[in-house]
Amino acid sequence: MKSIINTALSQYGVTELVGQKHNPVILDYFEKIGHTWVTTDETAWCSAFTNWVALECGKEMSNQLTARSWLKVGTETKQPDIGDIVVFWRSKKNSWKGHVAFFIGYSEDKKYIYCLGGNQNNQVNIKAYPIYRLLGFRKLNNSITQNLTK
Numbered sequence: 001m002k003s004i005i006n007t008a009l010s011q012y013g014v015t016e017l018v019g020q021k022h023n024p025v026i027l028d029y030f031e032k033i034g035h036t037w038v039t040t041d042e043t044a045w046c047s048a049f050t051n052w053v054a055l056e057c058g059k060e061m062s063n064q065l066t067a068r069s070w071l072k073v074g075t076e077t078k079q080p081d082i083g084d085i086v087v088f089w090r091s092k093k094n095s096w097k098g099h100v101a102f103f104i105g106y107s108e109d110k111k112y113i114y115c116l117g118g119n120q121n122n123q124v125n126i127k128a129y130p131i132y133r134l135l136g137f138r139k140l141n142n143s144i145t146q147n148l149t150k
Contacts, residue, residue: 006139008102008124012051015123016041028052029118035037036067049118050085050100051132060138067098074138085138086109086115088129099129103137 017023022041029045029052030038038048047065050114054061062069070087077084080103090097101117112128120127 004053004057004059004102005116007056007096008049008053008083011053011124012116013116014118015117033061033063044119046100046117046119049124050102053102054140054143057145061145066096066120067100068096068135070100070138071136074140077137077139080137081139085112085140086129087135087138088133089135090133091134093133098135101127103131106131 009046014023014025016026018083021034024042026045026048027038029048030036030043033048033051033055035048046064047062047067047069051061051063051071052075060073062073067087070076070085074085077101080086082102082104084099084103086103088099089095099117099121101115104114104116106113106143113131113134114126114128116124116126125149
């Protein structure tokens with residue numbers, strides 16, 4: 001089975017294109033997870049990227065394009081490992097907006113969480129997010145399809 005972190009890292013640096021053109025790699029994330037209606041890389045794609053990585057690794061997916069949909073996938077954990085899902089709020093804690101990425105680690109002062117994700121400054125990269133915006137960590141289980149092939 002493919003490693004989540006290695007699969008996500010394989011996309012490091014994938015970036016939105018400015019202007020009328022759209023990065024076919026980003027559009028492929030949407031297509032592979034079944035959201036073929038998306039035709040622009042300006043569509044928020046952090047969840048599409050996370051779903052694509054999960055699909056490539058045989059893990060369960062949210063199948064949705066909202067970051068907070070990941071709060072219902074997998075198993076909640078308070079002790080994340082590298083590659084676990086991390087979900088943050090955006091705008092306001094009680095809004096529908098959020099961000100989803102893969103956990104890398106904490107800053108030395110524990111005030112930030114480093115994450116590997118898509119649509120972080122319009123690209124796949126590692127970025128620090130303030131811990132006060134954390135909504136939760138999730139461990140992904142193998143997908144049903146993956147379990148049937150074991």
